[in-house]
Amino acid sequence: MKQVIYSIVTIIVFAQPAMACDLCGCAASSQYMGLLPQQYKHFIGLQYQYASFTADQPSVFDKDEIEHADEYINTYQVWGRYSISNKVQLFAFIPYHQNRGTDMETPIKVDGIGDITVLANVTLLKQDDCAKKMKYTLLAGGGIKAPTGANKGITKLDEEGLPNVQAGTGAWDFITNANYTISRGKSGLNLDAAYTFTTTTKESYKYGNHLNSSLLYFYQLQHKKLTLLPQGGLKYEYALSDYDNYGRKWLNSNSGGSLVFAAAGVQAFYNHIGARLLYSIPFAQHYAGGNVTTHSRLETSIYFLF
Secondary structure (H helix, E strand, O other): OOOHHHHHHOOOOOOOHHHHHOEEEEEEOOEEEEEEEOOOOOEEEEEEEEEEEEEEEEOOOOOOOEEEEEEEEEEEEEEEEEEOOOOEEEEEEEEEEEEEEEEOOEEEEEEEEOOOEEEEEEEEEEEOOOOOOEEEEEEEEEEEEOOOOOOOOOOHHHHOOOOOOOOOOOOOEEEEEEEEEEEEOOEEEEEEEEEEEEOEOOOOOEOOOEEEEEEEEEEOEEEOOEEEEEEEEEEEEEEOOEEEEOOOOEEEOOOOEEEEEEEEEEEEEEOOEEEEEEEEEEEEEEEHHHOEEEOOEEEEEEEEEO
16 A cells, blocks of 8 residues: 555555555644545544743843743644545634743733634645555645634733733634645655734734745554554744734734744554644744744644544
């Protein structure tokens, strides 16, 4: 079963080998969904994401004083896919955030449901003939992120930095994404890209549009019903600056920039169960004028395919 999409995220190959040819990956909004199996039309699962940041910047009141902040973001997410047809797939994401940290020794604690995202992907190109050595799949689509998470507007704490400690952004976002997978034999490459177009909040705050992308190499290891997919590569993120007031074009200097991560992990499939672990380390970054530092990230998930 040396096929593209199969190598990509093979599931129960051994129960139905021919179906292993039909797999792909996809990224959505600000998250990476990884390599997803296609021989099963639907799935539902749980995902956990961890990220942390530190910020050091001159005080608003005293330029000789440096203000320090730490932030730790834990996201628990229910997500799933429903295939309307062989070419159209719907995805939904319902996150719950637990944000912790300190800002100049002031505790930060935010818990709550975040913004719900719904996406639709269409298969534009596909070569999944198991007799062929080279396989490929191209998917593209888009969707919306609804402002379902709590957002209290620009607080005094937010005015001194970024209003990102809240559960929701307080605005609608529009997302476009694409995924291309190509493989030969047991190895292959997956390229993911998603661009988010943001809108303003009722207070005229606007988060910057942002790009999330990844390029991962994967290799398939098969042992009876167990499929392992070790993977590694790069993740790149770029965000435009936020606007404190979009109508007046007041840029927030503590926002915007780029990040490059080295990522490594593994996916596993056994019958109808899938799991994933991905660890990312930033090795090049410039965000918020260099005042904000992003640390390592962890992504884990488990899902049931049917």
